Amino acid sequence: MIFEGYRQEVNSFDSKYKQIQLLDILPNQILAFDIYLYLPANDKYVHYIRAHDVLTNDQLQRLKFNKIKELFILKSDLEKYNDYVSSNIRSLLSTEDGKLKKQAVKSAAELIINSVEMLSSDGNIIEWNNNCIELTKTVIDDIVQTDDISVAYDKISDYLSATPTLANHSLIVSSLGVIVAMSLGNSAPRTLTEIAYGGLVHDIGLGSLPAKIAEKYLNREEMSVVEIALLKEHPRKGVNVLQKIIKSRNITDNVLKIVLEHHENVSGHGYPQGLAFDELSYLPKIISIADKVALEMLSIGTGEISLRYIILKIMREQGPKEIFDQKMLRVLLESLSHGRA
Numbered sequence: 491m492i493f494e495g496y497r498q499e500v501n502s503f504d505s506k507y508k509q510i511q512l513l514d515i516l517p518n519q520i521l522a523f524d525i526y527l528y529l530p531a532n533d534k535y536v537h538y539i540r541a542h543d544v545l546t547n548d549q550l551q552r553l554k555f556n557k558i559k560e561l562f563i564l565k566s567d568l569e570k571y572n573d574y575v576s577s578n579i580r581s582l583l584s585t586e587d588g589k590l591k592k593q594a595v596k597s598a599a600e601l602i603i604n605s606v607e608m609l610s611s612d613g614n615i616i617e618w619n620n621n622c623i624e625l626t627k628t629v630i631d632d633i634v635q636t637d638d639i640s641v642a643y644d645k646i647s648d649y650l651s652a653t654p655t656l657a658n659h660s661l662i663v664s665s666l667g668v669i670v671a672m673s674l675g676n677s678a679p680r681t682l683t684e685i686a687y688g689g690l691v692h693d694i695g696l697g698s699l700p701a702k703i704a705e706k707y708l709n710r711e712e713m714s715v716v717e718i719a720l721l722k723e724h725p726r727k728g729v730n731v732l733q734k735i736i737k738s739r740n741i742t743d744n745v746l747k748i749v750l751e752h753h754e755n756v757s758g759h760g761y762p763q764g765l766a767f768d769e770l771s772y773l774p775k776i777i778s779i780a781d782k783v784a785l786e787m788l789s790i791g792t793g794e795i796s797l798r799y800i801i802l803k804i805m806r807e808q809g810p811k812e813i814f815d816q817k818m819l820r821v822l823l824e825s826l827s828h829g830r831a
């Protein structure tokens with residue numbers, strides 16, 4: 491039995507293989523590359539699916555049943571893999587069916603966020619960036635077309651997953667960011683795009699940290715002093731990842747600012763720079779509120795609680811030691827009371 495002795499501790503530094511996520515492989519689609527499983531008991535990679543074959547629904551269920559989330563490809567197949575991911579994103583986002591669209595947007599976010607570390611050529615990088623823009627456009631369109639902010643919020647709670655992933659959290663923050671920005675009176679497409687794009691990639695630096703840290707952070711679990719110190723590096727690491735891959739070509743300064751400053755706060759005790767109130771930038775302040783709301787939505791866990799309730803909770807909890815911009819929270823609350831801003 492192939493799963494016997496299978497553990498999740500995999501050696502990602504092995505030179506010949508590259509780890510991918512099971513979520514990235516859609517069932518019943520012809521694959522252009524081989525897929526391997528890692529067996530730690532024998533420290534061996536075994537062939538699981540051959541190129542020109544498909545991952546069947548049965549196989550997918552079996553992998554899920556065995557709690558296997560990581561698969562492997564040969565590093566030499568990276569270009570083929572990236573092409574596969576890009577074409578999946580395009581076909582997912584072209585879905586017209588409203589119900590399917592929600593699922594498609596979720597899957598597209600997983601594919602985009604998971605593929606960031608895989609970008610190996612200029613062509614892939616441009617494609618990745620285009621995919622980010624496509625996805626954020628879909629998110630913005632959906633929200634702009636909704637007349638009432640509260641209704642838009644209810645819609646995005648469909649994106650919530652019981653077990654949060656970095657991609658899922660990023661998608662929620664991207665959509666919430668657009669809702670918050672619109673409630674504050676922003677309607678310029680460029681601003682909304684920067685907010686949606688910035689929200690999508692704000693935590694991309696978490697992907698460069700040990701997986702346990704992102705998991706603990708998203709689940710709001712207690713962390714050791716060392717883990718907290720590592721966590722505080724994620725904004726800078728995010729900027730590094732984006733600058734390296736995008737070469738500043740399409741990522742705007744505002745997007746990079748969102749990534750760098752989304753954990754700064756009004757009291758001046760945020761990280762990584764501990765900026766003072768008058769040094770805080772406008773768009774990162776919006777994303778920091780969206781980020782907080784996203785984490786609250788998760789811990790409440792139902793998607794049944796109104797945005798108004800969450801904002802009131804944040805305002806009450808932060809008290810006089812202001813973390814989030816109180817004025818922004820007040821305007822947001824007001825717009826929720828009076829429908830569309």
Ligand SMILES: [Fe+2]
Pocket residue numbers: 692693724752753
């Ligand atoms: Fe973050």
Ligand SMILES: [Fe+2]
Pocket residue numbers: 659663692693781
């Ligand atoms: Fe976040």
